Amino acid sequence: MSNEFLLNLLFYIIVTPVITVTLNKIMFSSEDLMVVEDALKRIDSIVNREPMQEAKEGLTPKDYSISLNDVSFRYPDAGQDAVSHVDLKIHEGEQVAFVGPSGGGKTTLASLMARSWDVTEGKVLIGDVDVRDISSQKLMDTVSFVFQDSKLLKMSILDNVRMGRPEATRAEAMQALQDAQCEDILAKLPQGVDTVIGTTGTYVSGGEAQRLSIARAMLKNAPILILDEATAFADPDNEEKVQKAFAKLSKGKTTIMIAHRLTTVTGADKIFVIKEGTICEEGSHHELVEKNGLYAHMWKEYNNSVKWKVGA
Numbered sequence: 001m002s003n004e005f006l007l008n009l010l011f012y013i014i015v016t017p018v019i020t021v022t023l024n025k026i027m028f029s030s031e032d033l034m035v036v037e038d039a040l041k042r043i044d045s046i047v048n049r050e051p052m053q054e055a056k057e058g059l060t061p062k063d064y065s066i067s068l069n070d071v072s073f074r075y076p077d078a079g080q081d082a083v084s085h086v087d088l089k090i091h092e093g094e095q096v097a098f099v100g101p102s103g104g105g106k107t108t109l110a111s112l113m114a115r116s117w118d119v120t121e122g123k124v125l126i127g128d129v130d131v132r133d134i135s136s137q138k139l140m141d142t143v144s145f146v147f148q149d150s151k152l153l154k155m156s157i158l159d160n161v162r163m164g165r166p167e168a169t170r171a172e173a174m175q176a177l178q179d180a181q182c183e184d185i186l187a188k189l190p191q192g193v194d195t196v197i198g199t200t201g202t203y204v205s206g207g208e209a210q211r212l213s214i215a216r217a218m219l220k221n222a223p224i225l226i227l228d229e230a231t232a233f234a235d236p237d238n239e240e241k242v243q244k245a246f247a248k249l250s251k252g253k254t255t256i257m258i259a260h261r262l263t264t265v266t267g268a269d270k271i272f273v274i275k276e277g278t279i280c281e282e283g284s285h286h287e288l289v290e291k292n293g294l295y296a297h298m299w300k301e302y303n304n305s306v307k308w309k310v311g312a
């Protein structure tokens with residue numbers, strides 16, 4: 001073994017790991033950079049959002065009906081309108097449903113009613129008053145929105161539910177949880193209703209989080225109710241519980257149910273079929289089936305899938 005060979009060997013033994021480690025670091029740092037950039041973009045999008053104009057006078061709606069007059073809306077930076085030239089009327093106490101293909105604009109339309117966004121064109125009226133003329137506090141007390149992807153905060157279940165009405169007593173919150181069919185969720189958590197969400201071993205699924213949000217809405221007891229059914233209802237048991245909870249909650253209220261399964265909407269006073277940002281059909285279940293349009297087609301497909309499941 002020559003000296004030169006030994007030196008070479010030593011050189012490679014020392015340098016090779018250094019190169020690998022450096023390359024690894026470069027690789028990971030570029031990945032981290034992407035994560036950071038993404039997070040910053042999201043923070044920017046929130047910070048840069050224009051605050052909504054607070055109503056000057058704060059008018060009071062004369063009833064709890066909802067009208068959309070020639071409403072169009074485009075998300076900031078989007079290339080096209082998410083909903084365009086929509087007209088609809090929902091009477092006080094009516095129970096209506098929104099159905100239609102994914103991305104059609106159901107959630108967008110409902111969030112315009114709760115003034116999560118301001119319309120680009122047209123008017124949203126609650127009890128004949130433009131939502132922009134109702135004070136934000138009054139509007140919040142009037143409309144309850146159960147979101148498609150309900151989020152819970154890192155506090156106890158009891159406090160999460162009490163957000164609906166902070167002055168509610170523990171007994172009232174417990175009643176709301178019971179009415180929202182949440183007892184099975186409480187039973188499996190270590191400290192029941194006092195369990196803090198987000199600590200180890202306190203996982204709730206999307207469907208369960210939605211039921212807890214329904215309990216929150218029950219406690220709030222607002223006269224207009226919007227339920228955006230979670231898409232991720234893999235198990236029928238959870239779906240049935242949500243339906244039961246919602247039926248209890250919606251009694252005597254103006255309700256909008258955004259449904260992905262058609263069985264849940266057959267009893268609605270009116271069904272709006274929403275596709276590509278417009279209402280393409282409206283009427284009762286029977287009227288729409290008779291009409292033989294998109295809804296009739298969706299209904300046929302739905303029944304076929306049920307048959308297929310039974311036959312399988």
Ligand SMILES: Nc1ncnc2c1ncn2[C@@H]1O[C@H](COP(=O)(O)OP(=O)(O)OP(=O)(O)O)[C@@H](O)[C@H]1O
Binds near residue numbers: 100107108148
């Ligand atoms: N925050 C947003 N920013 C930009 N575009 C959005 C945003 N939310 C929705 N969109 C777009 O608006 C359109 C309507 O979406 P929306 O969520 O209202 O549909 P949807 O009918 O509720 O669908 P799904 O049945 O899947 O819930 C889609 O093209 C969607 O990509």
Ligand SMILES: [Mg+2]
Binds near residue numbers: 107108148228
């Ligand atoms: Mg949606």
